[in-house]
Amino acid sequence: MSAAAPALALEKVTVTFVSPDGGRFTAVRDTTLRVQPGEFVSVVGPTGCGKSTLLNVAVGLLEPSAGRVEVLGEPLTGLNAKAGYLFQTEALMPWRTARANVAAGLEFRGIERAEANARADAWLQRVGLRGFGSRYPHQLSGGMRKRVALAQTLILDPQIILMDEPFSALDIQTRQLMENQLLELWSANRKSVLFITHDLEEAISLSDRVVVLSAGPESHPIGEFAIDLPRPRDVAEIRLTPRFVELHTRIWHAMKEEVLKSYAQQLH
């Protein structure tokens, strides 16, 4: 592995799904996407543009029809062991308490129950859920469940963190709290992040770089924007700065046509 290798590289990836009746659907075509070590990259695009497909390829749940996936310079085979994945929908095991959910990854790796639980408790405290360890997921609010999921992923200290619209189901206040918390955790120990969202403001306020995808099907990147806003950032405050507004205007300009295209497709 070379020192210059990106943490995650999708090279000319094409993903074509074949339905049981023989129909073909190409979600993503010829997409190249690189995430450098320690870099926070967001992918934005209209709904249905294959953003989640890209993540599933990156984590190894889906095999690309064409193209390559490289993790720290090595070709990816099977599941991506270097990556943690934060799902859009509920992914916690409902029969496990918050503590047991956070400890699950350690337990799967054969770490002793007592140590795994102690480390899980420490992580629960870091995401602001001290004292909630013995609650079951259904006893927690949506925001708390997301925090548990975040701790569950980060406790394994993955090199690459993949996030699929993790906060889209949360209300705006909880969402901004979670975004700030994510930035805080990320900056303490910079890993590579590939963050998928349809919310441009979220993408700009969190990332180092924003990649815009075209409307699906056969979507591909149509623009890339470096976000030179200073860190540390407060996601609620940074939205009011002139530079943010400027970046937002530029990126939105590139996105608008694709969003309208995707909207028109949904109408037909």
Next chain:
Amino acid sequence: MPSSSTRWLRAWQLALLIAFLAFWHLATSPTLLPPIYFDDPNKAAFFFGEPLKVFERTWDWFTSGTIYPHLWVTLLETLLAFVIGTALGLGMGLWLALAPTASALLDPYIKALNSMPRVILAPIFAVWFGLDIASKVALGVTLVFFIVFFNVYQGVREVSFTVVANARILGASDRQLLRHVYVPSAMSWVFASLHNSVGLAFVGAVVGEYLGSSRGVGYLILQAEGTFDINAVFAGILVLTVFALLLDWAVTLAERRLLVWQPRGGETEKI
């Protein structure tokens, strides 16, 4: 603490039972009412029994101790059929749900076996396993197995894709996936089916006894029918019903303990 509306409900339920018993008593007693339908005042009691005599017979069975060996045999058969049938159903259900090829291969046979009226197997089991408890357990197992099997099969298939993918990404091996994801997820379906299967295990035991045995509550009922002792038949049915309710209640208790993670309606906590 039960609310006042629950207490009212219980009171009405009790009143309904008393009304039913009173009607039964009135309609069958040879002395209280003139015969309405039958020509002989004793005929109603002959056909329908008399509640007081049914209770008296039940009381006699328990105080004299004659019922215990029979009850013990029936409960043992029920329990064995329940445990063996559940274990087999759980194992097969997990296996077939996770092995699509085997599942596709066996699908028509499982459907055929399930739609077959399995009570007719009782005489065959009696030939194979003798007239002792083994043949009754076998009949109960065939009844319990399919219920648990189909529920486990369904339960495993309905595990959320995201939960499975998440566990795999967190590093779960196939065995860990089975133990930490598929089995716990299937368990809630299994418990939903246990209420049915404990009842059917009981049915298997009693029907088996009824068709040929020398012990058990089913045998007692058969004996009573042989001598037209309708009160003893009803007493036997009463004992069976009470014990079926007790078994069902035991399943509910186990379910509450093991499925604490499931949300219940309107659950709040006092701080």
